[in-house]
Amino acid sequence: MTNVSLDFTQILGFQSAREVYGKKLVELGAERKDIVVLTADLLASNKLGEFQMAFPDRFFNVGVAEANMMGIAAGLALEGWVPFVSTFATFASMRACEQVRTDIAYVNLSVKIIATMSGVSGGAAGPTHSGIEDMGIMRGMPNMTVIAPSDPLQMTQFVEEALEVPGPVYIRLGRGDDPVIYHDQKIEIGKAIVAREGSDVTIVACGTVMRDALEARQQLENDGVSVRVLDVHTVKPIDTEAVVAAAKETGHVVTVEDHLTTGGLGSAVAEVLAESGTSCRFKRLGIPDTFPIIGEPHELFHYYGYDAEGISDTVKQILK
Amino acid sequence: MPDQQTIEHLKDKALEMRKNLLKLCHYGGWLHVGGDLSITDVMTVIFEYMLHVDPARVDWEERDRFILSKGHGAGALYMSMANKGFFEPKEIFRTYGKLGTRFGMHPCRDELPGVEMSTGSLGHGLSIAVGLALSAKLKKQAHRVVAVMGDGECDEGTVWEGAMAAAHYKLGNLTAFVDKNGLSLDGFTKDIMNIEPLDEKFSSFGWNVVNLDGHDVAALVDVVDNLPPVTTEKPTVVIAKTVKGKGVAFMENNYKWHAGTVDEETLKECCAELDTKRESERTLQP
Numbered sequence: 001m002t003n004v005s006l007d008f009t010q011i012l013g014f015q016s017a018r019e020v021y022g023k024k025l026v027e028l029g030a031e032r033k034d035i036v037v038l039t040a041d042l043l044a045s046n047k048l049g050e051f052q053m054a055f056p057d058r059f060f061n062v063g064v065a066e067a068n069m070m071g072i073a074a075g076l077a078l079e080g081w082v083p084f085v086s087t088f089a090t091f092a093s094m095r096a097c098e099q100v101r102t103d104i105a106y107v108n109l110s111v112k113i114i115a116t117m118s119g120v121s122g123g124a125a126g127p128t129h130s131g132i133e134d135m136g137i138m139r140g141m142p143n144m145t146v147i148a149p150s151d152p153l154q155m156t157q158f159v160e161e162a163l164e165v166p167g168p169v170y171i172r173l174g175r176g177d178d179p180v181i182y183h184d185q186k187i188e189i190g191k192a193i194v195a196r197e198g199s200d201v202t203i204v205a206c207g208t209v210m211r212d213a214l215e216a217r218q219q220l221e222n223d224g225v226s227v228r229v230l231d232v233h234t235v236k237p238i239d240t241e242a243v244v245a246a247a248k249e250t251g252h253v254v255t256v257e258d259h260l261t262t263g264g265l266g267s268a269v270a271e272v273l274a275e276s277g278t279s280c281r282f283k284r285l286g287i288p289d290t291f292p293i294i295g296e297p298h299e300l301f302h303y304y305g306y307d308a309e310g311i312s313d314t315v316k317q318i319l320k
Numbered sequence: 321m322p323d324q325q326t327i328e329h330l331k332d333k334a335l336e337m338r339k340n341l342l343k344l345c346h347y348g349g350w351l352h353v354g355g356d357l358s359i360t361d362v363m364t365v366i367f368e369y370m371l372h373v374d375p376a377r378v379d380w381e382e383r384d385r386f387i388l389s390k391g392h393g394a395g396a397l398y399m400s401m402a403n404k405g406f407f408e409p410k411e412i413f414r415t416y417g418k419l420g421t422r423f424g425m426h427p428c429r430d431e432l433p434g435v436e437m438s439t440g441s442l443g444h445g446l447s448i449a450v451g452l453a454l455s456a457k458l459k460k461q462a463h464r465v466v467a468v469m470g471d472g473e474c475d476e477g478t479v480w481e482g483a484m485a486a487a488h489y490k491l492g493n494l495t496a497f498v499d500k501n502g503l504s505l506d507g508f509t510k511d512i513m514n515i516e517p518l519d520e521k522f523s524s525f526g527w528n529v530v531n532l533d534g535h536d537v538a539a540l541v542d543v544v545d546n547l548p549p550v551t552t553e554k555p556t557v558v559i560a561k562t563v564k565g566k567g568v569a570f571m572e573n574n575y576k577w578h579a580g581t582v583d584e585e586t587l588k589e590c591c592a593e594l595d596t597k598r599e600s601e602r603t604l605q606p
Contacts, residue, residue, distance in 0.1 A: 057458065060489075068447045068481035075451015078437065079459075099478075102441050103448060107429055
């Protein structure tokens with residue numbers, strides 16, 4: 001694994017997205033008396049303690065029972081509450097999958113699912129705790145909005161934006177400190193952000209891999225390659241226009257996600273490009289069709305070729 | 321105790337529902353008729369005697385909430401709701417199961433105002449009912465939340481997650497009826513997956529348990545009259561021993577009549593059989 005020195009003119013420090021949203025929920029809870037929070041024995045891990053302290057009547061820890069939690073959330077939403085439901089991505093998307101699909105998405109209820117430990121961010125916890133299929137599963141549900149914030153500070157706005165969506169919203173977060181990359185960036189669900197401009201190639205990324213996408217860009221710029229970085233934080237509904245423009249204007253597209261290469265961002269971008277008739281060189285990076293080996297998150301990013309070095313190498317290959 | 325007139329009226333309503341279900345089974349097509357007939361008396365008492373609902377105000381805050389957790393009993397729900405005036409029975413007979421209908425084999429909330437929740441996948445309803453009952457408690461509302469489940473449905477683990485949560489959150493405003501007809505799709509529950517003793521299970525989960533004959537209208541009415549107040553701490557489960565296909569001899573206790581259709585002649589015979597039984601019951605009255 002190579003160590004890449006960070007350019008802190010590009011990355012503005014680090015914050016935990018989980019803590020950012022935990023605090024934001026407390027702030028919103030004071031204003032919005034219709035917000036309730038549910039978790040399945042992950043109060044501490046998912047930073048919900050402050051909400052519980054501030055609003056004990058509107059906080060429910062249902063124990064280790066994710067499916068039941070989604071059903072209860074549906075019942076509360078039917079009565080006009082806006083439940084924020086928080087568990088690990090793997091449990092939200094698979095253990096409770098049918099409750100999410102049938103009780104929440106089918107009825108188009110305003111339940112906001114905050115899924116942590118996305119991708120391999122759980123590191124040595126291994127595949128049982130790795131939410132590596134979640135975007136594919138959630139993206140397949142009608143009515144569901146799927147978001148992978150790339151900057152922890154985006155979470156304050158995404159939580160507010162999610163409240164404006166009448167139906168369900170799935171937001172996936174990692175586990176650790178995530179790089180702050182934007183100055184006062186306006187967030188809009190469904191609207192991709194050109195995080196960095198460039199004309200030779202576009203790296204399309206979302207979520208916790210944004211740091212690597214930006215580092216890869218820096219390496220490539222040093223080698224004279226002009227790299228656009230497109231932050232597709234909303235995987236569904238995807239910003240078709242921004243994706244097609246990237247392909248047309250740069251001719252080369254590499255997608256990067258901490259997720260299987262099937263079903264998630266890469267698949268969504270591939271669908272858009274294929275149907276648009278835009279021809280470009282295209283490559284998806286992420287976990288290949290396998291259950292990941294054990295390791296620290298960044299070791300795994302490197303192992304599967306979607307850390308900065310892997311992204312940079314892939315870009316060079318497709319530019320040949 | 322309710323007067324005999326009320327009981328007789330409810331029994332007549334149940335007879336009418338059974339005949340309508342069989343008609344739907346003929347004119348509409350494939351219907352979960354076995355399970356519809358097993359919950360007919362329970363549903364009649366719930367809709368005609370127990371629930372405070374108003375078809376003119378489906379969003380009325382004080383209404384009782386009803387969840388058909390065994391969503392394949394949609395036929396009985398449609399008939400119960402039509403009887404209350406939520407929709408026209410003729411729309412059910414005319415459109416059931418046809419392209420674009422509001423009346424499918426499982427009820428859909430979006431299509432039918434008054435249906436509290438879309439159901440059909442088993443093991444979901446109790447958790448949803450827990451959410452509704454929790455909400456009522458949070459808002460300090462006095463209505464009841466009522467769920468009807470199947471006994472086969474109790475194979476699903478989420479039923480017990482919901483049961484645990486209902487007791488934990490002290491949801492005395494929640495009442496569940498279990499339609500214990502002893503059959504699931506493939507055969508007798510005792511052979512496929514034994515769920516007994518169901519009453520002891522609920523009791524050990526912290527519920528108030530009532531066992532009764534689910535076709536004894538007077539007993540059902542009596543239970544409804546004597547439910548603990550909504551402010552009580554224990555949820556109540558009424559375990560209603562029923563007969564799948566109740567009222568039609570060749571359907572009774574026959575797993576092959578989980579779902580099906582009947583031809584015109586059979587329909588006539590079934591209705592005649594039901595009428596005869598009701599008449600003989602009437603003449604037995606003191």
